[in-house]
Amino acid sequence: MSNSSIRDTFFEECEELLEALVEGLSAMEENAEDMDVVNAVFRAVHSIKGGAGAFALDRLVNFAHTFETVMDKVRSHELSVDESLMRLFHRSGDQLADLVEAARDEREPNAESEAAILKELDTYLGDVDKNDDFAFDAVTLDFDTGPVPIDLSEPEPVMRHFDIRFQPSPALYSNGHEPLLLFDALAELGTLSVSANLDRLPEFDAFDPNDAVIDWQLSLETAEDETVLHEVFEFVDALCTLDISVREEGDEAPAATPEPLAPAEVAEADSEPSPPSFAPQPVSEPKSAAQQSTSQQAAAREEPRGPRPTLRVDLERVDRLINTVGELIINQAMISQRIEELELPAVAHLTNELEAYKLLARDIQEGVMAIRAQPVKPLFQRMSRIVREASEATGKKAKLVTVGDSTEVDKTVIERLADPLTHMVRNAVDHGLESPQKRREAGKDPTGSIRLSASHRSGSVFIEIADDGAGLNRARILEKAIEKGLVSPDAELSEQEVDNLLFLPGFSTAAEVSSLSGRGVGMDVVKNAVAALGGRVSISSVPGSGTTFTIVLPLTLAVMDGFVISIADQTMVIPIASIIETIRPNSKDLHSIGTTGQVISVRGAYVPIVDVARNLGLTRERAPIGTGVLLLVSTEGQGLTALRVGGIHDQRQVVIKSLESNYGAIPGVSAATILGDGKIALILDPDELVKLNPGAPFLPPAPSPRMELRHA
Amino acid sequence: MLDVTEAPTETQFEFITFSAGEQSFCLEITQIREIRRWAPVTKLPHTPDDVLGVMNLRGAVIPIFDLAARFGLGTTPDNERNVVIVAAAGGTTIGLLVESVSEILSVDKSAIQETPDIKSEAARQAILGVISVGENMVRVVNLDAVLDNEMGGAV
Numbered sequence: 001m002s003n004s005s006i007r008d009t010f011f012e013e014c015e016e017l018l019e020a021l022v023e024g025l026s027a028m029e030e031n032a033e034d035m036d037v038v039n040a041v042f043r044a045v046h047s048i049k050g051g052a053g054a055f056a057l058d059r060l061v062n063f064a065h066t067f068e069t070v071m072d073k074v075r076s077h078e079l080s081v082d083e084s085l086m087r088l089f090h091r092s093g094d095q096l097a098d099l100v101e102a103a104r105d106e107r108e109p110n111a112e113s114e115a116a117i118l119k120e121l122d123t124y125l126g127d128v129d130k131n132d133d134f135a136f137d138a139v140t141l142d143f144d145t146g147p148v149p150i151d152l153s154e155p156e157p158v159m160r161h162f163d164i165r166f167q168p169s170p171a172l173y174s175n176g177h178e179p180l181l182l183f184d185a186l187a188e189l190g191t192l193s194v195s196a197n198l199d200r201l202p203e204f205d206a207f208d209p210n211d212a213v214i215d216w217q218l219s220l221e222t223a224e225d226e227t228v229l230h231e232v233f234e235f236v237d238a239l240c241t242l243d244i245s246v247r248e249e250g251d252e253a254p255a256a257t258p259e260p261l262a263p264a265e266v267a268e269a270d271s272e273p274s275p276p277s278f279a280p281q282p283v284s285e286p287k288s289a290a291q292q293s294t295s296q297q298a299a300a301r302e303e304p305r306g307p308r309p310t311l312r313v314d315l316e317r318v319d320r321l322i323n324t325v326g327e328l329i330i331n332q333a334m335i336s337q338r339i340e341e342l343e344l345p346a347v348a349h350l351t352n353e354l355e356a357y358k359l360l361a362r363d364i365q366e367g368v369m370a371i372r373a374q375p376v377k378p379l380f381q382r383m384s385r386i387v388r389e390a391s392e393a394t395g396k397k398a399k400l401v402t403v404g405d406s407t408e409v410d411k412t413v414i415e416r417l418a419d420p421l422t423h424m425v426r427n428a429v430d431h432g433l434e435s436p437q438k439r440r441e442a443g444k445d446p447t448g449s450i451r452l453s454a455s456h457r458s459g460s461v462f463i464e465i466a467d468d469g470a471g472l473n474r475a476r477i478l479e480k481a482i483e484k485g486l487v488s489p490d491a492e493l494s495e496q497e498v499d500n501l502l503f504l505p506g507f508s509t510a511a512e513v514s515s516l517s518g519r520g521v522g523m524d525v526v527k528n529a530v531a532a533l534g535g536r537v538s539i540s541s542v543p544g545s546g547t548t549f550t551i552v553l554p555l556t557l558a559v560m561d562g563f564v565i566s567i568a569d570q571t572m573v574i575p576i577a578s579i580i581e582t583i584r585p586n587s588k589d590l591h592s593i594g595t596t597g598q599v600i601s602v603r604g605a606y607v608p609i610v611d612v613a614r615n616l617g618l619t620r621e622r623a624p625i626g627t628g629v630l631l632l633v634s635t636e637g638q639g640l641t642a643l644r645v646g647g648i649h650d651q652r653q654v655v656i657k658s659l660e661s662n663y664g665a666i667p668g669v670s671a672a673t674i675l676g677d678g679k680i681a682l683i684l685d686p687d688e689l690v691k692l693n694p695g696a697p698f699l700p701p702a703p704s705p706r707m708e709l710r711h712a
Numbered sequence: 713m714l715d716v717t718e719a720p721t722e723t724q725f726e727f728i729t730f731s732a733g734e735q736s737f738c739l740e741i742t743q744i745r746e747i748r749r750w751a752p753v754t755k756l757p758h759t760p761d762d763v764l765g766v767m768n769l770r771g772a773v774i775p776i777f778d779l780a781a782r783f784g785l786g787t788t789p790d791n792e793r794n795v796v797i798v799a800a801a802g803g804t805t806i807g808l809l810v811e812s813v814s815e816i817l818s819v820d821k822s823a824i825q826e827t828p829d830i831k832s833e834a835a836r837q838a839i840l841g842v843i844s845v846g847e848n849m850v851r852v853v854n855l856d857a858v859l860d861n862e863m864g865g866a867v
Contacts, residue, residue, distance in 0.1 A: 206818075327771045465722050570755065616757035663766065663775040667758055672766060672773045680754040680766050680773055 010051045011104045012312065017044040018097050022381045025086075025093055032074070032081035041089075042071045048096065057103045060096075067092045070124045072227075079124060087388075088120050092383050159190075159223055166245040167215035174241035179216065181279070185232045188220025219247075242674070263387040315411070316370050325361075325368045326674075327654035332361045333652070333676035362653075373408035376454045376463070380405055380416060382601060383425045387450055390429035397436050397446055398429050403453035409461050413533055415552055417463070420526040424465045424549055425450060427523075432467035432547050442544070445469070450497065461555060466548040474498045499539040503527045531687070534560075534575075534670070562654050562683065563631070564675070566646035568618040573654055573673055573683045574631065574645075582648060583630040592625055600630060600642050607632065609642045615692040616668055633686045641690050656683065668692050723821040727843070729850050730797065732810040733785025737851045738817060738843065741811045743799050743855050747813055750794040761787065761806055769798060776807040782858065783838060808858075817850065819843055824852065 014602035027034065049064035071089075073079040081089075095117050102109035164186075167178060186192050200213040214426040220229070229244055339354060380402040391398040409417075433439075433448035440446050474495060481487045481501045493501075502523045530537045535553035551703075554560065554577070562573040563582075589601045598609040609630065613619045631641040654673035657680075659666060670685035727738035728747075753765035753776050762781035766773050776796060780788045788794060788809055796807040824841045840852040 113794050323771050330771070618755075618757060657771070657773045659766065659773055662773060662806060663756075663763075666756055671759065672754075674768050674771065674773075678768055682754065682756070 005059060007055060008284045010055060011100065013051065014048055014100045014104075017048050018093070018100065019045045019381060020095070021093050021379055022384065026381075026384065028081065028089070029086055032086070035075070038075050039072070042068060042075055045071060045096065046098065050231075052100075052103070055103075059109065059114075060099045060103050060708055063092075063099055064096060066121045066125070067096060070121050073124065085124070087118070088124075090385075090388055092117055092121065094208055097385075119362075159221055161230060161241075161247040162220045162222065162226070163219060163245050163247055164218040164229070165232075165241075166213065166218060167241040168212045168236070169239050170210055170212045171239070172236050174210075175214060175239060175365050175534065176691050177236050177239065182232055182236065183216075183218070186218065186220055186229070189224045189228060189232075190220050191351065192218060192220045215241075241407075300679045301438050313371070316359065318368075322368050322372070325365050326657075329361055329365055329653075329655055330674045330676070330678075332358060334678065337676040369410075369559065370408075372411045374411050374414055375406045375408050376414060377402075377405040379414050379421065379454050381455070382418065383421060383450075386422050386425045387429060394430055395435070396429060396433050396448060398433055398448045398450055399426075401449050403451065404455045407454035407456060409454070409553070410555075412528050413461070416533055417551075417553075420529040420551075421463075421465070423523075423526055425452070428465055428467040428469070428547070428549075432469035434470050438470075442470075456555070461553045463551040463553070464548055465551075466546060468546040471543040471545060472499055472502075472539070472547055474541075477501055480508055499541060502539065503537075559653055560656055560683070562673075563633075563648050563683070564650040564652060565629075565648050567616065568613040568646070570618065571649070571675060571679070571681045572645075573681050574643075575670075575683065575688065576651065578686045580632040580634055580640075583632060583642065585626055585628075587626045596622075602632065602640075602642075605640070607642050608638070609644055610690050611644045612689060613644075613646070615689055617692075635687045635690050638690045641686075643686060643689065654681075654683070716793075725819055725821060725824070727816055727817040727819065727850070727852065728797070728813060729817050729845075730795075730813045732788065732811040733783060734811075735782030735783075735785065736814070736845075737779070737810070737853050738841045738850045739797065739799060739853050739855060741816065742776055743801055745798040745800050745805065748796045748798060748807070750792075750796060750809065764809060767796070769805065769807070772805060774798065774805045774807050776809055777858070779810050779853075782808075783835075799855055801859055804859055806859065817843065817845065 017398050021041055021044040024037050024044065025038045028041065031037070044067045045064050049061055049068060052060040052064060070079070071094075074081055074085075079085070091113075095114055099109050142506055166179070166182075168177075172179075182195055184190065195217045197217060198216045199214075200215075202208075202213065222229075226244060226246065233240070233242055336354060336358070339350060344350060378690070380400075384400045385401075387398050387400040389395075428450050429448070432450075434442065434444075436446035439448060449468050451464070451468075453462075453464045453466075455462050461556070478487070478493065478498050478501070480488050481498075481504070486501065486504050488494065503526075504524060527537055530551055530553070533553055536553055537549060537551045539547065539549055541547040561576040563576060563579065565572055565574055583600070583602070585600055591599050591606070593599060598611075599606040601607075611622060614622065628644045628646050629648055631645055632640065632642050632649075635641050656671045657671065657673055659672050659682075666682075668685055668689040669682045670688075671683045673683055697700050726741040728741055728744055729736055729738040729745065731737070751767070755765040755768045755773070756763060764776045764778055767776050778788050780786060788811060793812050794809060795813055796809055797813070798805060798807050800806075811842045824843055827836050827839050827841055830836065833850055836855045840854045843850045843852065
């Protein structure tokens with residue numbers, strides 16, 4: 001493995017560790033006494049420090065070290081966690097994430113906030129160490145700073161005597177670890193003596209070279225803390241049985257031969273060699289062997305609660321697989337079509353087998369799609385930081401409640417949802433919530449809550465961002481919209497319509513530009529980002545009790561149910577989700593308005609008819625009234641609209657292929673798919689389609705430099 | 713002058729020459745993925761004349777341009793012999809419709825001359841240089857320029 005790929009792995013692991021850190025910190029908020037949680041947080045910071053050290057990321061190491069040292073004080077009950085410390089921990093976690101990100105992108109991190117947090121962290125260290133100040137100074141002077149890692153919390157060194165029993169499992173050797181190196185590392189810490197226990201060495205005939213039968217009894221006299229000893233064994237943690245105990249003053253050295261370990265334990269180690277990993281493991285700082293074993297048991301008990309084993313796969317490989325499976329589906333459709341063309345008798349076995357093939361192909365496709373699915377949890381976790389920052393910036397108190405963290409969504413959706421969600425959460429705090437005082441006056445909890453929830457409903461993903469603030473001020477919105485000339489003063493709008501004004505470009509209700517608003521991102525950007533994912537966003541608001549934004553997204557981005565339709569002489573696909581009903585027009589329901597307008601009466605309402613072929617510029621002629629089929633769709637811009645198409649041929653699931661990756665966006669067309677005969681069919685976007693200028697034939701969407709090239 | 717990063721020490725370049733709009737062009741061989749027979753494409757609405765449509769290339773949707781039309785030399789007439797050169801640059805794959813592919817040209821770097829100082833800025837952008845082959849002049853197509861303009865115009 002090249003150095004850069006090891007580095008990449010480190011940063012990937014950092015991401016996981018930071019997730020665990022955020023999770024641990026929010027768990028600490030619930031219960032700071034839970035030592036397992038505190039240990040998990042400590043461990044995450046510690047592991048980041050360890051990895052960063054290996055890559056000489058000094059700033060990161062330095063920060064993580066200070067953070068870890070304060071955390072260690074909590075762990076050893078020297079510090080109790082109060083609200084302000086908790087807040088500092090959160091900020092430290094955020095800062096650590098920033099530092100990791102800066103290190104990964106090889107840029108300078110924000111030194112200002114780093115220094116501020118470090119200073120605050122130092123005050124916690126200072127408080128505790130006040131009495132030891134003098135002694136602490138003496139330490140730094142007495143020792144050569146080189147090989148001795150100086151822990152700020154370290155009191156004057158006391159030589160202690162540790163007894164270590166170290167029994168490697170076979171996996172330790174098969175993973176390439178070498179006990180001698182570990183012993184060398186220990187020897188650097190102080191005076192070490194090692195004795196090997198050969199009791200379990202079998203007769204030569206029975207010797208299995210794959211087994212690990214030698215264990216060691218070590219005794220170490222050192223000024224170091226027990227944590228340092230554990231650090232030496234960090235990378236072989238899960239690969240050996242390790243007992244570290246402090247010999248009390250005057251204790252006799254234990255018998256040279258340790259009791260052989262219980263066979264069951266050995267068997268377990270044999271059958272389940274676990275790979276070394278950075279993954280946070282609850283490791284406590286045991287004072288005796290007995291405590292150690294209890295904590296190990298506790299860890300074992302909790303294992304089911306931990307994450308299930310996962311596989312890290314390069315996204316490109318998954319995409320390639322998805323593409324190939326997409327091809328398989330298309331190929332299956334092709335074969336079906338060919339077989340249909342043969343017009344075999346219905347009883348032919350081939351038809352049954354084809355049916356089975358179809359089902360299998362669909363199963364594979366769903367399985368492959370599921371690989372891309374990821375829980376929204378990390379995305380939601382990121383939002384807790386946004387809420388913290390926003391509440392700090394606005395002086396409002398806010399907490400984030402998340403529901404449905406485990407809901408799985410396509411990875412691309414998660415990535416592309418981060419920005420809109422950030423904006424909406426920030427808005428919810430900035431515009432949604434009232435000030436603590438106003439909340440108190442209204443008889444509410446002064447701390448507002450932002451509720452983020454995700455769920456699956458009828459083949460779609462629902463994501464809701466709800467605040468318990470004052471609700472939308474509709475009068476103010478309308479006033480503002482009229483002021484900006486977005487609606488006419490005498491327009492009568494329903495509540496829903498007023499709410500939707502928020503999505504108009506350039507709309508902002510903030511009376512003054514706060515540090516949060518005025519960043520050039522409006523709700524229209526959110527709406528576009530969601531629309532780009534094939535989703536919709538809507539608002540509902542109850543005065544006095546809050547506003548809820550609901551984002552509805554398709555489950556996967558790669559497959560879609562569609563109608564195969566014909567337009568002019570081309571085959572196209574239209575998403576079924578957008579179609580309300582299909583109508584074969586009856587001439588008595590059709591009416592003309594002026595020379596160009598056509599409407600159809602649908603149960604008493606007149607609905608405008610849009611000729612798709614003309615709007616796409618595929619034909620200049622108007623199709624005679626009463627021909628073709630009408631598809632009733634509900635569009636964002638124009639409300640209910642009837643799309644006129646040549647005919648509907650089929651309903652099927654299609655694999656969505658991007659047009660933009662090789663060409664670019666085309667108005668009215670959202671993507672493409674490949675049909676059974678290998679030809680490409682365009683997938684229409686009804687919302688955009690109705691906005692197009694009818695009859696504009698094959699015009700480029702914008703003037704482009706290539707126009708000049710023509711005259712070259 | 714010619715931006716080929718493959719092997720700086722090597723001065724031999726291989727080009728595939730083809731004709732479009734009755735002029736000779738060539739593309740560096742490393743930029744060409746494959747050469748296909750012409751097959752009907754799916755037309756795209758709201759696109760300029762030089763965009764013929766999209767084609768299915770083993771599951772990827774790639775746009776096909778009429779190179780002659782792209783260079784303002786008129787549309788390529790329908791012909792059985794027409795071929796599509798599939799070329800890739802910077803993660804984008806496109807197809808170029810040309811009249812015919814002629815030969816593989818192996819030339820020394822020094823044989824590539826700078827584009828003569830003609831007035832049209834656009835033409836200089838589209839052409840990296842020229843190579844003299846016998847009595848013929850072959851224009852080296854700047855694929856990046858073709859792509860950039862395309863993306864700029866389409867988005």
